[in-house]
Amino acid sequence: MVGKKKRNHPDVEELLARPWCYYCERDFDDLKILISHQKAKHFKCERCGRRLNTAGGLSVHMNQVHKETLTSVDNSLPNRQGLEVEIFGMEGIPEDVAQAHNQRIITGFYQQEADRQRATGNPGPGGQVGGQSKKPKFESPAELKKRLAEHKARKAEQAAGGSSGDNTPGGQNSPLGQSPASFNASPYPPAQNGYGAQQDTVAGYGSFAQGQYQPPYQPPFSGPPGSSFPPPQYQPGQSFPPGGFQQGFQQGQFRAGSPGGFSGYQGPPSHTPPQHGGLPNRPPSLPAAPGLPQRPSFGAPAVAPHQMQQMHQGPPQGGWQSNGWNGQNQNSAMSSAYPPHTQGYGDYSTNASSVDDLVSGAAREADDIDEIIRMAEAGIKPPKKGEPTLAPAQATEASATPTPAPDAVKTEVEKTDTPEKLEQAEKKSKKEKATKMIYSDAEFSPEERMAKMPRYAFVPDGKTETALVDTTTLPGVAGTVDA
Amino acid sequence: MAPAAIQFELSDPPTDAVSSLKFAPNSPTRLLVSSWDKHVYLYDTQDQEAGGKLIEKYEHRAPVLDVCFGADDNEAFSAGMDWQVKKINLETGEQTVMSAHGAPVKSVVYSKEHSLLISSSWDSTLHFHDLSNPSATHSTITLPAKPHSLSLTSSKLVVAMSSRLVHIYQLSSTSLLTSQANGSVTELQPWQQRESSLKFMTRAVACMPNDDGYATSSIEGRVAVEWFDPSPESQARKYAFKCHRQPDPEGEGTDIVYPVNALAFHPKFGSFASGGGDGVVALWDAVAKRRIRQYQKYPASVAALCFSSDGKYLAVGVCPGFENGQEDYSGEGATHVYIRELSETEAKGKGAK
Structure with a gap:
């Protein structure tokens, strides 16, 4: 405690x-965390997501790889955006x-x-x-001597049996007066x-x-x-x-x-x-x-x-x-x-992928380094599950992103066999994260469901059935509704 | 930084659930809304203070499932539960039946480039109307499954069906066929037949305005982006991602997954908006694969989205979403249409050029 x-x-x-970080003035527990913060927040290539070590490195990277010029450091304070300062940690x-x-x-x-x-x-x-x-109180030798004299005088008085004792104001004041140095265990003077x-x-x-x-x-x-x-x-x-x-x-x-x-x-x-x-x-x-x-x-x-x-x-x-x-x-x-600055968000969020994600769970954050840092600071081990919603823009490595790949592969593997598919889906969702679907009908769309309701159902002229007819019977009825 | 009035609500919204929203091709403030309350609404959204102005509403016999503009800002087509595809003269209110399907008509789209009106119905057919030739009747293409959503570019039509099927037609060949086949039922082979990259039922499809590809969404909180180009390189670029999910407040570690009801591409930037059953609208950069932003939750499920032709406005149709096991449904009183004004670069991704 x-x-x-x-x-x-x-x-x-x-x-x-x-x-602390030069670019955003944030401070960190550890130099390593600071460096990873800088790589993630300030030296990350917005094109390919590559993390460089310095702004200069990023500038060269942008220049050579993407043929672009870096003009300012991302996410930095207004007066710290310049590239001329070479910062590392x-x-x-x-x-x-x-x-x-x-x-x-x-x-x-x-x-x-x-x-x-x-x-x-x-x-x-x-x-x-x-x-x-x-x-810090500086006492000249003269003052010190004077105080010493006073002190001695008091001692002498006490020794002489004076009744005022050590309760005199002078006695109480003396520690205050004498001890600035000792009070300064804190490094204030330095x-x-x-x-x-x-x-x-x-x-x-x-x-x-x-x-x-x-x-x-x-x-x-x-x-x-x-x-x-x-x-x-x-x-x-x-x-x-x-x-x-x-x-x-x-x-x-x-x-x-x-x-x-x-x-x-x-x-x-x-x-x-x-x-x-x-x-x-x-x-x-x-x-x-x-x-x-x-x-x-x-x-x-x-x-x-x-x-x-x-x-x-x-x-x-x-x-x-x-x-x-x-x-x-x-x-x-x-x-x-x-992230705790969520009041502004309450109105509407103008920034892309930050606040909401951080609030609703780091798992959805595309760039969760920040979260990791925060957790590290709080002494919590980061959950390794963080699954980016969108892969950080690596066009060539699309298959490496968790979401698209299984989908693409699976859809090719499994044909339209429904039970199998559902089973697969279940397995997968267990593996990933349990989900609860708001609408899960594989056969009928919400509109079709709504169309079946008496409230919306339409009875075409001369028919007594509701409008939604099974597709198999359709050729027979097609064309009867003429206007 | 952002002005307070970045969005406003139409003061006179439909009385029941919204099925579709469409901005006029030539005016960024002319908006059509089709509703389950059996009406198509035409709004002028210019007067933001007053919450827009309802210009006219057009009554139908049954709930209207889709609406689109025709060749100009005064022509509209509607598709509805009454199995009919109708042309509406927005000035006079005159309605003309274009064709009748054998089941409710789910979607209707109009291709300006080919003067083609295409409707899709749950009777698993597509109807093609060549409007450049008024005497010709429509031709029908039978589909292998029920179509759920249509979207087109200047040259292609994407049909998303049940059983996760996706057909892509080339409009040039279909329009040729339409002019030849004249009223017959044809078995036009699609240019491409695909299986959705999503495992669950396709909910919406939207094409990129630059004719490169399309995005589909499913009932299971996912969006896939694919490219038309059949080359392996382009196909390798396709991806899917999860969205419109929320941690279940009751179950630990469980996500509630909402259907992604609406997709709309921005007419200029390569970005698109998705609207989900969670009432959230998010903007995504299709190329950079990043979320650009996410708006504050709407009071109910987002049913439809549409960008204005100049990309300055985003119309959001909000009404309760139909959920599992729901016995009764009504969007009455809970239906809203919001118009969000976008700043210059609001929908522009970092990577978009």
Whole structure:
């Protein structure tokens, strides 16, 4: 159980270490899976289905085999369609893109963590107490000396039998003040140092979180915290989203996970994860909002709704939707990569072979690599039964596709012997998949059946029988119906 | 991205099940619908807001099983349960009996190129009318089995029959025969006799507009695509695939298999639409062997499909499907006709050129 819990909220190094796809910003458990994803989604020849290793390889293949020019990488984000970058797995990703990605992961991670903490009222896992230690505190030697002096003075006082004891505020504060380093079991500082560009964001975040969470830890917890927060404390929080997040959104770099966290932000804190913005929630990639029970007495009042609103004026919902992910979901690649996005489908499906198939079962998906990947991530072994509805366009190998071949062969073998045929059919359907036919009459078509009903039956002039006459008697009656 | 009004429903649909839908050859908004309620309906589908306009309805003596346009947008032919093939003047409403079969007439098609009217009936005959020669009566071709569906290209006629038989006739020879045989019963040998590549009863057949081949569908959720060219290379290209199936919510791992009632090729792209008993319409790329798209489920079984001559609209006839062991059937109140407006490339497969 502990292990599982951890899976839900991987720490930031884990997130940063995950391989991800340059073309669609999706991340994966394993480099191998990433590579197979790229081959299936981005480097697959749409003509013959061949999977190449790189975009360059695909381009050469298209050129030589199909005499066509590849202009863009399939299923990729709008700004990543170019062929000039040679990507294989994680290799070849431009430095700036990689940095942006990492930054996004980090901000997303802390965003989500903050959301989680706000929603649950829990202090963060491990030593990350509510973000107080987010900002590494650097103490000058002079300060250290001063504190040491204070400490010594207190010790001396205690030793002298002072009654104030260790309950003094000073005593309590000292661990908080002293221990940023120890709290930073999480790699925050390295991240901060490593990605200089984001320092502003991070710093802003730190102060935001501090403003947010410090009060609950003040020993005398007096009154609802919401009212005890003077507005100025929120200033950092307010300024933070425009600086850090919105920028990312506008660049269209945010992926599924982070907006998910984000939209949790906009709703009431008690949101359950899958509803966040309709975006998929794949636990291994980015932590979902917590499934922990809410603690209303502590968590909910920590941020009163109006304060939430106030704090997040920065990334307004509308703006986010228009230039963020919702716009891109139109892209069929995206919706196929993120199947749970089925709300849009509810209206009607504009994309070819993705959503519906994924929803109604992977067996029908022509290209089920995605499903396999998802299952692999979920730790399920992929069923090897996946039978493509249509073979992935291999004209010359038509017979290799499961469906046509048996049909073609069988129809030649078995003649019109009905019982045998049915038996064959039964055998085959058992072998494949049990089926239940809505209409299975081999002799009469539905129209003929309907024609027999009194409702529709027609009695020709001078006849008393219904119109449907057995074919054998027909020559005799032919021509009697003249008009 | 897509506009909201991509499809609309005809406000005045037939009162009972739809048997066939046909767009006019020269107008993309003129639609004929034949129905089991003994009428043929003529719609103008231009006014989408109002759900189209019912121009006229033409009463028949019995349920109408098929309808098609004739030489122009004002001439139509109908085939019905009253065993008759009729010509309808859509302007005056005048109906002329072209011929009478010995059983209900299932399908009727008109070949503009050869001025030929061809009807097929459950009496296992085809009637050929040479309309360029009004004095000539029809000639009859006997078939080995009951025909279920007809489709033609500019040069060929495909007849799908029970016992999974498929005959392909060349219209040039049949039209020659018709002009010579004049009213007699002939035993014209088809150009090709085939057995369906599908194991179950053929439900519908539709020819590729480019005269290359045809698609058939069966009652067992499958569609086959074949080519006319009898060379082994072309025959090796034929394929079949499963569609219009759904996992059975009750039985684990069981699929409910629906009949594929309707097939229609897009007039320009090599793609075709299939409509099934599951109420789904899917577009397929016949050449690339891929599904292009699948539309949201209709409230009932899809009975008929037709692309407009310019390929801009797809008419979908929806009514309850007849199912196994059904004692009673009525499409009353549950019959709808939808007109779906297709975007430029909506029906265009990636591989199509």
